[in-house]
Amino acid sequence: MKLKNKLYQILSKLKHMQPIDNSIVSTLYTLSEKSLLPAIIFVILITIFLYSELSYSIVLWCSVLVAFLLFRLYCAYLFKRSPQTYSVETWHKKFMISAFLTALMVSMLGFLFIYYLNDYYQLFIVASLLGLTAGATTSLSSDFRIAIMYISIIMLPLIVSMAMLKTSLAFILPVLITLFFLSQILMIFNSYTQEKEIKELKVQQNLLHNLFSEVPLGMFSYDKNLNILDANKHLNKMFEHKNKNIVGMNLHSLHDTKFIDILNHVLIQGPQSYTGPYVAINGNQFWVEATGFPFRENNDNILGGIGIIEDKTKEYMNRKELKSLHITLQNQIEHNQFLLQENKQFIADMVHQIRTPLTVIMTNTSLIEMKTNEQVSSYITQINSAINMLSNSYEDLSYIISNDTIKYKPTEIDFTDFLNERIDFFEVIAQANEKIISTNIASDIKVHMNDTELERLIDNNLSNAIKHSSDKSEIEIVLKKINLDIVLQFISRGENIRDVTKLFDKNYTESYGAKRSLGLGLNMVKMICEKNSIDYSAHSEKGINTFTYIFKV
Numbered sequence: 001m002k003l004k005n006k007l008y009q010i011l012s013k014l015k016h017m018q019p020i021d022n023s024i025v026s027t028l029y030t031l032s033e034k035s036l037l038p039a040i041i042f043v044i045l046i047t048i049f050l051y052s053e054l055s056y057s058i059v060l061w062c063s064v065l066v067a068f069l070l071f072r073l074y075c076a077y078l079f080k081r082s083p084q085t086y087s088v089e090t091w092h093k094k095f096m097i098s099a100f101l102t103a104l105m106v107s108m109l110g111f112l113f114i115y116y117l118n119d120y121y122q123l124f125i126v127a128s129l130l131g132l133t134a135g136a137t138t139s140l141s142s143d144f145r146i147a148i149m150y151i152s153i154i155m156l157p158l159i160v161s162m163a164m165l166k167t168s169l170a171f172i173l174p175v176l177i178t179l180f181f182l183s184q185i186l187m188i189f190n191s192y193t194q195e196k197e198i199k200e201l202k203v204q205q206n207l208l209h210n211l212f213s214e215v216p217l218g219m220f221s222y223d224k225n226l227n228i229l230d231a232n233k234h235l236n237k238m239f240e241h242k243n244k245n246i247v248g249m250n251l252h253s254l255h256d257t258k259f260i261d262i263l264n265h266v267l268i269q270g271p272q273s274y275t276g277p278y279v280a281i282n283g284n285q286f287w288v289e290a291t292g293f294p295f296r297e298n299n300d301n302i303l304g305g306i307g308i309i310e311d312k313t314k315e316y317m318n319r320k321e322l323k324s325l326h327i328t329l330q331n332q333i334e335h336n337q338f339l340l341q342e343n344k345q346f347i348a349d350m351v352h353q354i355r356t357p358l359t360v361i362m363t364n365t366s367l368i369e370m371k372t373n374e375q376v377s378s379y380i381t382q383i384n385s386a387i388n389m390l391s392n393s394y395e396d397l398s399y400i401i402s403n404d405t406i407k408y409k410p411t412e413i414d415f416t417d418f419l420n421e422r423i424d425f426f427e428v429i430a431q432a433n434e435k436i437i438s439t440n441i442a443s444d445i446k447v448h449m450n451d452t453e454l455e456r457l458i459d460n461n462l463s464n465a466i467k468h469s470s471d472k473s474e475i476e477i478v479l480k481k482i483n484l485d486i487v488l489q490f491i492s493r494g495e496n497i498r499d500v501t502k503l504f505d506k507n508y509t510e511s512y513g514a515k516r517s518l519g520l521g522l523n524m525v526k527m528i529c530e531k532n533s534i535d536y537s538a539h540s541e542k543g544i545n546t547f548t549y550i551f552k553v
Helices: 002-017 022-054 056-081 088-111 119-139 144-164 172-214 233-238 258-269 313-370 377-402 415-432 451-468 521-531
Strands: 218-223 228-231 272-279 285-296 302-311 411-414 436-441 446-449 474-482 485-493 534-541 544-551
Touching: 022 056, 022 088, 022 119, 056 088, 088 119, 088 144, 119 144, 119 172, 144 172, 218 233, 258 272, 258 285, 258 302, 285 313, 411 415, 411 451, 415 436, 415 451, 415 474, 446 451, 451 474, 451 485, 451 521, 451 544, 521 534
Parallel strands: 436 474
Antiparallel strands: 218 228, 218 302, 272 285, 285 302, 411 446, 474 485, 485 544, 534 544
16 A cells, blocks of 8 residues: 555656646657658568568567557647647547557567577667667657656566576676666656756746846847847837847947946946936937846856836926926016016006096086187097097007907908098097198008907007107108008107117007006007018107008008
8 A cells, every 4th residue: 555655656746747738749749750650661671680580470560560650650640630639638648558558569579579589680689679769769758757668668678588598698788788778768867857947948038038028118238349139129119219120239339328338337347327318329319217237157257238228208308397387387476476566557557548638528628618619619629639549548458458369350441541530530639739640641552451450550650649749740641552562651750769679569668757658559569560460660760750561462
């Protein structure tokens, strides 16, 4: 009972030493398919050679063995054609049993027929069995258990038979055959051990290869001359090396040389790291974190290095953008504080702007109450002028407030009639301010523009000309066509403009006190001109101020 348990433990241990899988079974059948036909030919040649000594007994042996080998060849064909017919374990058992039966029939030469032959034929059988054993060592090497059992079935009976034969070589031959047998066993076991180590190395190699290939970091290896030996797909994807194979490239040929000193130091000083900008081969800019370390032989000699690169561009840009947003926010806060101060000033100026015409209206209304009808007309003119000034200010404010939200669509406008209408509107204001408006307006001029924006452009220039021209002076309005361009000019006489370059800037004004203005009108005119591709300019010389607007047709 103990012996049975011990044997079971040994068999279980042998089974777990080399688990049965599809690759082992496939190799066994593939090699047997290649070796069985030569084995059949070899058996027939042995039979022919021994026929003179053993007659029909060797023919019977040959017939049975050849038939069985043909059956094994058919099984190998079935496995090749339909491996799914049986499980892997069943195919393995079939092969093992047929191999052992083959070995048993072959071994009959060594423990049965050898006794009926002379020394010469005995040596022939020994040589034949040794040859078959050596061939089996190769063809059955994928499963060391079957290989050892196969040659044991053939060799052990032969060793015993040679020891029992009383020949001149009765001592030396068994010893030599035993040594050959042991060497074959040792060769099979060494082959198994080496194959096992190779499989383990392949597993490690596949693991490292998968790690190298699939890790979401750019990885590459290089030799001591800084030639790239290998690079994973993530490195190519990261730096967009679509049509360029960087394997074999020397790192000295890179456009950006920041890495070269670091990679050299890796080979001398050990692991190194770098964080900063990097320009790829295709010119794209990155922000990277790179680490390099050497790889060595078993004797600790350095063979080269491995580089690992992580793309930190997005994180760097996010940090940079966050910093930029912080600065923008700070600037916006300062700008809002400035706007708040401007709004306070605007309200103060607006109050002044509205107060003046209101004062005129109220004063003249009081005077009307004190005068006769004949004396009323001049006061009425003053009131109408003030009302028109208020209306103009209101329209300016309305446009400033709404131009960002309302889309002012252009239409076909009769420029000549439109300009005359606006001059008529301001005639009352001019009379009230003792100014004369003269015109030089060409007839039948058309322009494609929004009427509200054209009105603001004309009204602001007329208002400024009346407000800032000298007392009892003439204001000239010119509208003409030069080639394909339409030219509109406002010419007035008064103090020279101190800085025409700033005149159209927001909140810029050269008038204070009684003629204090908001500094918004000409800036609004500038916005309208830029929106409609109108060239604008101001010229001031010898007390004549000219504002010119050129409409491209």
